[in-house]
Amino acid sequence: MNISANAVENCRERNGSAADSRNETVDETLDRDTLGRNNGEPLIGESYSDYPSRNELSNPAFEQFIRDLLEHSLVGGLGDAVSELCGASDERLLADWLASLESAAELHSINTDEIEAAKQEPILETILGYSPPTDMVASDNPLLLAELYCSAGLSVAEICDVLESAGETPVNASNFETVLSEIGLLNEREEKTDSFVNTKGEINRPSSSGLTVNTSDF
Numbered sequence: 001m002n003i004s005a006n007a008v009e010n011c012r013e014r015n016g017s018a019a020d021s022r023n024e025t026v027d028e029t030l031d032r033d034t035l036g037r038n039n040g041e042p043l044i045g046e047s048y049s050d051y052p053s054r055n056e057l058s059n060p061a062f063e064q065f066i067r068d069l070l071e072h073s074l075v076g077g078l079g080d081a082v083s084e085l086c087g088a089s090d091e092r093l094l095a096d097w098l099a100s101l102e103s104a105a106e107l108h109s110i111n112t113d114e115i116e117a118a119k120q121e122p123i124l125e126t127i128l129g130y131s132p133p134t135d136m137v138a139s140d141n142p143l144l145l146a147e148l149y150c151s152a153g154l155s156v157a158e159i160c161d162v163l164e165s166a167g168e169t170p171v172n173a174s175n176f177e178t179v180l181s182e183i184g185l186l187n188e189r190e191e192k193t194d195s196f197v198n199t200k201g202e203i204n205r206p207s208s209s210g211l212t213v214n215t216s217d218f
Helices: 005-014 024-030 060-071 078-086 091-107 112-119 123-128 142-151 156-165 173-182
Strands: 196-198 201-203
Touching: 005 142, 024 123, 024 156, 060 078, 060 091, 060 112, 078 091, 123 142, 123 156, 142 156, 142 173, 156 173
Parallel strands: none
Antiparallel strands: 196 201
């Protein structure tokens, strides 16, 4: 993978946001506009007012509702389900909802692992155009992050979502920003001049000839 100096500069100017122009397949793959409470129409039922409260999740009357929600194509796991159910941003409240939903799923004998496995899509293959080896799919792999951020045009937040969907957990946006900064694809407060070397490849600071990435492991 050869990345030109101009492409590197464009990546740095994006400052972690998505590329303005990228393959339509990427946008179609990442289209999750309707996920989240009060973000468009409810995924289940006619109205958000029909959604259970946190205390109602264990009620047998909502077993089918929870099953339908977890099986929905836009819901990639319990975290997405919580986002749709409550739409909260407070971390403590989200943690409480997640714990309650996990308990409710277990009480209703809903196998969340089976549901997620049945919906597993080759999201990385769709975005990249090839299927990377399993041992390359890691949140600290600079080659993969460079592909997703620079070549595919994903934002840092979208990279988090993609890797979570691919089964890589936990993921942290700040970790991605650090790696992308170290390999010269993202601006940071204090510029680092040393090259970033990883056992799976080497990425050097951009020069007049651009950025060269050794992707022999791909």
